Amino acid sequence: MKLLLIEDDERIADALAEDLSDQHYTVDVVYDGQTGWDYADMVQYDLIVLDVMLPEIDGITLCQRLRQAGHQVPILMLTACDTIADKVLGLDAGADDYLVKPFDLQELSARIRALLRRGETTTPPVLQWHQLSLNPNTCDVSYGEQPLALSPKEYSLLEFFLRHQRRVFSRAQLLEQLWPFERMPDESTVKAHIRGLRQKLEAAGAPKDLIETVYGLGYRLKQLDE
Template sequence: MPRILIVEDEPDIARVLRDDLALEGYDAVVVGDGEAAHAATTSSPFDLVLLDVMLPGRDGFDVCRDLRRAGLTMPIIMLTAKTQESDKVMGLEIGADDYVTKPFSPRELRARVKAALRRAAADAPEVYRFGQIEVDFGRRELRAGGAPVDVTAIEFKLLAAFIRHRGRVLSREQLLDEAWGRDVYVTDRAVDTHIVNVRRKIEPDPAVPRYLVSVRGAGYRFEG
C-alpha cells in the first residue's frame, strides 16, 4: 500500500485529499506545516508527497528544497493557487516532480499521483545488488553468488521494502503494512521470525548482521 504524505494547512482541503486517496487504496497521512513534514519524513518512509506551497512559517518551496537536500527521492507534487509560470519553474527546479494549480479536480490529482508513482517504479533498478546478493524485481528472484535462493513471497516483500527505503529505520508496524497489508492480523513476533529467515539468506554471518541491522526500540534498517 503506497504511503502518501499530505502537507496542507487548510483542514477542509486536507480532509478531502486524505479521504479521496484512501478510497483509491493509499495510506494518506496529513500534516499542516513544514516542520511537521520534516519530522514525518525523517521518522517514517513515504512513497510520495503532496506539498502545498502556501504554508504557515516556511513555504512549500523551502520544504521541497530541504527534502531533496536530505537525500529523499520520493516524488513530490506541489499544490498551489499560484498560476505564474515563474512559480512553476521554481518548484520544478528545486526538485518537485509535478505542479498542480488550485482548484483542481480529484480525478486529475489521482491521475497525477498514479503517474508519479508509476515513473518512480520505472526508475527503480530491475536488479539490486549488494555483496554477493542479487534481488531481481522483474523475476521476483533472490540469488547469492549467482545461485538461486528459495524465498517466500513475504520474505521477498520485506526485502523489497528494505531496499526501497534503504538507510531508514522501518518499524514492525510499517513492515506489517508492507508485507501483509492492514487487513491481516500478524504479530510482531511473526515479523521478527521472517527477519531472521531473510538474514539467513542474505547475510554472510546471520548472527552478526551486516546488511539488515536491528535498531533497539525502533525496528530494522537495511544498509546494503
C-alpha cells in the same frame, strides 16, 4: 503506497485524504511545513503532496530542504499561483510535478499514479504471484478465475506483498508502511488482517499458507511449485 499530504487548509486536506484513502493509499496528513519536514525525515514515503503556502516552513523552502538532504521521494506541489514564473520556481526547487488550485480530484489522482509509475519501471501494470493477480489501476484482485472481495486494509497488505515479492516484513514494518502515523494500532491488528486475508485467499482456491509466517521474522508470499 504511503503518502504524506502537507496542506494547511484542513478542509482541503481532509477531503484529499479521504479521497486518497478510498483509493487504498495510506495517508499521513500534516498542516505546516515544520511538521511536514519532521514526518518526511522520519518515515519513508512513496510520494509527498506539498502545498506552497504553509506556516512555519513554506512549500518551496521545504522542497529545497528535502532535496538538499538527499530525499528522492516524488513531490507533487499544489499552489493557487498559476503563472509560469511560479511553476518554474516550484520545479526548480525540486518538485516533480505542479498542480494549480482549484483542481479536479481525478486529475490529482492521475498525476499521483504517473509519478509513482516513474519509480517502478520494472514493475508490470498487473501484479502477479502464481495464480494470484492484482490490478492497481482498477483495484481488481483474483486468484485464478475467482475474484476476491477484500477490505481496504486487506487489499493494501496484499498489494504491498506483491510489490515486494519474497521479502519478509515484520508486523512493525507493516504497521509503519500501511497505517497512518497518528493512528497506528498495536501489532495484533496486523495479525488479525493477515488472518482475514488468508481466509479469503483460501476460499478462492489459494493454498492455506500463500502468505506464510517466517517465525521470529514476519510474513512473506510463499514460493509455490508450478
